Amino acid sequence: MHIRSSALVLAFALLLGACGGDGGGGTGPVPPSTTGSISGQVTAGSTAVPNAQVALSGGGTQTTNANGQFSFSNLEPRSYTLTLQLPQGFTLGTESATKSVMVTAGAAASVNFGVRAIPAASASVMAGNDNQFSPSAVTIVRGGTVTWTFGSVAHNVIFNQTTGAPTNVPIVSSTTESRTFNSDGTFPYVCTLHAGMTGTVQVHAP
Numbered sequence: 602m603h604i605r606s607s608a609l610v611l612a613f614a615l616l617l618g619a620c621g622g623d624g625g626g627g628t629g630p631v632p633p634s635t636t637g638s639i640s641g642q643v644t645a646g647s648t649a650v651p652n653a654q655v656a657l658s659g660g661g662t663q664t665t666n667a668n669g670q671f672s673f674s675n676l677e678p679r680s681y682t683l684t685l686q687l688p689q690g691f692t693l694g695t696e697s698a699t700k701s702v703m704v705t706a707g708a709a710a711s712v713n714f715g716v717r718a719i720p721a722a723s724a725s726v727m728a729g730n731d732n733q734f735s736p737s738a739v740t741i742v743r744g745g746t747v748t749w750t751f752g753s754v755a756h757n758v759i760f761n762q763t764t765g766a767p768t769n770v771p772i773v774s775s776t777t778e779s780r781t782f783n784s785d786g787t788f789p790y791v792c793t794l795h796a797g798m799t800g801t802v803q804v805h806a807p
């Protein structure tokens with residue numbers, strides 16, 4: 602008796618599952634899906650990475666859309682390997698270029714890649730008449746250059762005595778000054794003429 606009622610419940614559940622999602626075409630219940638799918642997203646921090654190539658073992662390559670998303674459908678259940686190829690301007694960082702994923706029938710497997718944007722080669726900072734550095738934080742690649750533009754109000758750029766920091770900019774106005782950063786790290790600086798006028802330069806490996 603117990604076995605019979607369990608079998609009935611199972612049969613009913615299967616019927617419900619088969620009918621769900623059917624548009625009511627009138628061709629009767631469709632069999633449960635025998636394939637699965639993989640979907641995922643490639644991001645660099647909070648930024649989506651479009652135009653990345655994601656190759657599926659056994660065939661097929663998808664290009665990530667504007668939201669960094671990709672998907673493969675109608676896959677027979679088994680283990681697959683995804684291989685990521687990034688567009689220019691991005692690097693894997695600590696992420697792995699290949700990932701294994703198990704696809705099961707009727708299910709969507711999720712595989713995400715978290716990569717890193719390659720920092721810009723240069724950045725510009727305004728040393729403005731409002732006594733602020735703007736933007737106060739910039740990120741550049743190792744060997745890159747930051748250029749400060751000074752208005753009519755005089756400022757200086759004084760770095761902490763950190764190893765790898767460039768030479769200070771003396772008090773200047775109405776000009777530009779550039780410094781090259783050849784060491785990775787965070788380099789804070791101040792204008793000693795104006796309290797609270799501070800900035801930082803982050804330097805990353807390519």
Ligand SMILES: [Cu+2]
Nearest residue numbers: 756792794795
């Ligand atoms: Cu200043």
